[in-house]
Amino acid sequence: MKFVDEFRDPAVIGHAVSEIRRLAGPSLADRGRHYRFMEVCGGHTHAIYRFGIKDLLPPNIELVHGPGCPVCVLPMGRIDDGLSLAKDSNFIFTAFGDMMRVPGACGSPLQHRARGMDIRVVYSPSDALKIAERNPGKEVIFFAIGFETTAPSTALILMRAKAKNIFNFSVFCNHVTIIPAIRAILDSPDMRIDAFIGPGHVSTVIGCRPYEWVAKKENKPIVVSGFEPADILQSIVMLLQQLRGHEAKVENQYKRAVPWEGNRSALKAMAEVFEIRPYFEWRGMGFISQSALRIRESYAAWDAERRFQVPGVRVTDPKAAQCGEVLKGVLKPPQCKLFGRECTPEQPVGALMVSSEGSCAAYYNYDHRRSEALTNIGAPA
């Protein structure tokens, strides 16, 4: 079913594409310049592959996929830690559907469910709290993941649990924050990014102000963008205009959803419940300081990590898998040795192949299959 019938104006797309070609075309000053733009958010990565936006761009514009896929950046050990709690028959483990097929060293949540553990998909943290209310004799764990888009909802649910004295509910918190990840990428010696396509829905919460240092201190343009092909193309036009004008500023292409100041109530809820972890491990990127959230002492009774024995598993990723290089944008998905062979969406080795926002899954589902189909068409019968 479609919500609306007419969905895309080819004239708008065509206009944006010709504007991009004009702006990226060689000028006397920067003859043959190559542009590398990072789309920070996995939702953008998904849209870019789905619509073949890469094919609309001139060859001197390269899109580099960023770390904005919460499932992808979660280290394997955290999954094993969370699932270790589910082994107790008195526990109900709840998580978003995105997590269900992500492999830990001892298997995915789905595989644990097949072994008889009580593991349930929820679409909202509210549902996890409801499960706790309906099962007073059980301990209900919510395995929380996500950037600032999702963290305020977890915060509000913890405030509710406290207000209603629901003590058989706790959160295993894996929330991360986007700004330190962008900083880590800019600090990484093997990265050269000219400008950023800023995340859309994270910015509904944090607003545009937190990106100002990217422009002012790092001298990199950043445009907060929507998810429609026309949005992404327009954001690329805005980035090129800034670069051609030797400017670096924060712009908001996604005004229909993102207020410049963000959502104050959501930020307040986060500040009430969470504090910054001194450091947190990101898959493929190592430990990044002050890059994640943990539950404050005042909510310790609802913090699964404080209440229960969590083994603190550290698992190194399978050696052949190059998730880290792909996450940092150093390698493109098909350049990984396992891509499409040992690692597929059906049998994922790394999380980038699981989430629809992971660049490997997006590449596999759209680009890889399309080029396979094209090859088959070209091959003699």
Added chain:
Amino acid sequence: MCLAIPAKIVELLAAEESSAVVELAGVRRQIDTGLLGDDPPRIGDWVLIHVGFAMSKISAEQALDQLQALTVLGEHEAALEEIRGYEFNQSTSGNERGQT
């Protein structure tokens, strides 16, 4: 993961803290409006929803843009599946009305 779904507020639930009922493509579900804080929604308002929570109010025109974006992205089915998946809608499912 960062899917945000526009939907229209059709009912405000006084019995429960910051709860409202939204409708999208004929599907009605309860959502939480607690993150809208100082600017609570009214019936007829459009909101962007993420994991069962209203994240921001948007205009009807902006909502249509967002729905177009979801359709173009081929994520309208995922959006409907997510909205159907919200289970804390006990108070809107007929005979269970009033239960929390």
